[in-house]
Amino acid sequence: MVDIPLARPDITETEIEAVTAVLRTPNLALGPKLGEFEAGMASYCGTRFGVAVSSGTAGLHLLMLAMGVGEGDEVITTPFSFVASANCAMYVGAKPVFVDIDPETWNIDAGRIEAAITERTKAIIAVDVFGQPADYGAILDVARRRGLRVIEDSCEALGARYRGQPSGSIGDAGVFGFYPNKQITTGEGGMLVTDDVEVANLCRSMRNQGRDGLGGWLDHPRLGFNYRLSDINCALGVAQLSRIETILATRSRVASWYLDALEGDDRIVTQRIAPDVAMSWFVFVVRLADRYSEVDRDRVLRGLRDRGIGCSNYFVPIHLQEYMVERLGYGEGAFPVCERTANRTIALPFQKDLTRETVVEVCSALRSIL
Secondary structure (H helix, E strand, O other), X not given: OOOEOOOOOOOOHHHHHXXXXXXXXXOOOOOHHHHHHHHHHHHHHOOOEEEEEOOHHHHHHHHHHHOOOOOOOEEEEOOOOOOHHHHHHHHOOOEEEEOOEOXXXXXXXXXXXXXXXXXXXXXXXXXXXXXXXXXXXXXXXXXXXXXXXXXXXXXXXXXXXXXXXXXXXXXXXXXXXXXXXXXXXXXXXXEXXXXXXXXXXXXXXXXXXXXXXXXOOOOOOOOOOEOOOOHHHHHHHHHHHHOHHHHXXXXXXXXXXXXXXXOOOOOEEEOXXXXXXXXXXXXXXXXXXXXXXXXXXXXXXXXXXXXXXOOEOOOOOHHHOHHHHHHHOOOOOOOHHHHHHXXXXXXXXXXXXXXXXXXXXXXXHHHXXX
């Protein structure tokens, strides 16, 4: 029995010292580290503004409001994602309209988007699945012709690039998440980035209970939320961002070890990386090949766990989540490519402490179980 966790944050003494330094000051919230982290993220992404929030989900929610999405509107997105990319539309009374995915990249199939647009469609939320940017050339072409806003759910893709442009900076706004399994972490937290000053100002106000900085602490010009990110979290984020190239290189190296170890095994399919993107590895997910349909994915997961190897399925299709079926009436067969992919995926251990030898051990165990 071994013990190989699925994920682990990349924390060093640099991060610990940065957090400790904030704890020695009176500025635990809305202090200087907030502005430093926002400016650093905006600079890294090549945007004018960064707005730190309590989670990537909060960022998506605020962008729905800032872009005027509301009751009765429709938002096009992918069913192969974490639920937040669809939930944010429901938070404001809009309906998520799903479009099936590309069978090789696992991102939204941009060629299917136009057929899903109606007179109620207000925006497209593209998701950079597992750190690979979506096909933004095609997405933006449709969006500009049809007058739609484009939001990048880049929560899994900090550091990725599409045709040389940083993720988060391609559409009207982008959102990143900093949960402990992400490329960089603030414990809990998120960041939205944009070049739109009105969107940035609205989101800053709404994340802070509707304050706008012109009045006092108890003046609230608009409805807002407590979506602030503390200076403690931001200090952690600043330290992580200072090391991001090293972090990304480490994750890329681990991914290359997996690709080498699994090469030539026709039972296992990996995500195809489009030629015009630079991947930022969030997780390492494989899919069991369709030709081996007799292999039970869930039994494989149990077999790995029995050997002490952390693993998971990624994702459960959003449209088949119980509340989605109850509220919106989606059912099995609605998005067959997504469903086939989701039913066959396995996320393998992916974190900085993995060695090449450990990766080979994981892959050998996977082959043995298969």
